[in-house]
Amino acid sequence: MESESVFGVEPEQLNELLSVGEDDIDDSPAESEPSQNDRSSEEKPDSEPAVNAFVEQPGSWIGPYKLLRVLGEGGMGIAYLAEQKRPMRRQVAIKVIKPGMDSRRVVSRFEAERQALALLDHPNIAHVHDAGTTELGRPYFVMEYVKGLSITDYCDHHRLTIKDRLVLFQQICHAIQHAHQKGIIHRDIKPSNILVSVENDQPTSKIIEFGVAKAIGRPQTDRTV
Structure with a gap:
């Protein structure tokens, strides 16, 4: 089957985009990646990204998405909880590049994620719904909102047995295998990048970050988003 474009990017360009990060950027995502993992209670008193007049505020809109609150903030971007009003009503997570961080290197890394x-379609990987550019010209993308705890916090909070912990670990192994089959290496698997939510009364782990992913060979996809 002939490969088609993803977000308007041709397959020949995907490997170049997904390869950004090894030689061109600093592989320290803990300081540069916003996350769905809600860290609002851990913010420093003098950490006030909303003070910047060019940062989208809760209550404002990005396309059909109304921003509700900040989920996390990294060096290059901010993750928001938002509500989609049309064509369907649902909660989503939106990642937006910060003002002043739209350098070629940062934009390439953002695009790569x-x-x-x-490219991925797996029940244990958060799905991308939409992408675009804000009115101020900053790239953003919209993804599935995973309401849950980090995998270690979930296991500890619910006092899971080793067997039950291994079930969640196995889910992530299947997700990573799926990514490898698509030619994508994650390179930053850690508890804060994995959230556990309850679906159909069963705990389900999901990878929510691919900020320093790298392609090997030519990514194959027949998806058009």
């Missing part, structure tokens, strides 16, 4: 997520 959304391309990696767009």
Whole structure:
């Protein structure tokens, strides 16, 4: 089957985008990646990204998405909880590049993450729904909102047995195998990048970050987003 574009990027360009990060950027995502993992209670008193007049505020809109609150903030971007009003009503997570961080290197890394997520279709990987540019010209992408705890916090909070912990670990192994089959290496698997939510009364682990993913060979996809 002939490969088609993803987010308007041709297959020949995907490998170049997804390869950004090894020689061109600093592989320290803990300081540069926003996350769905809600860290609002851990914010420093003097950490006030909303003070910047060019940062989208809760209550404002990005396309059909109304921003509700900040989920997390990294060096290059901010993750928001948002509500989609049309064509369906649902909660989503939106990642937006910060003002002043739209350098070629940062934009390439941001694009790489959304391309990696767009290539993947697995129940244990958060799905990308949409992407675009804000009115101020900053890239963003919209993904599935995973309401849950980090995998270690979930296991400890619910005092899971080793057997039950291994079930969650196995889910992530299957997700990573799926990514490898698509030619994508995650390179930053850690508890804060994995959230556990309850679906159909069963705990389900999901990878929510692909910020330093790298392609090996030519990514194959027949998806158009």
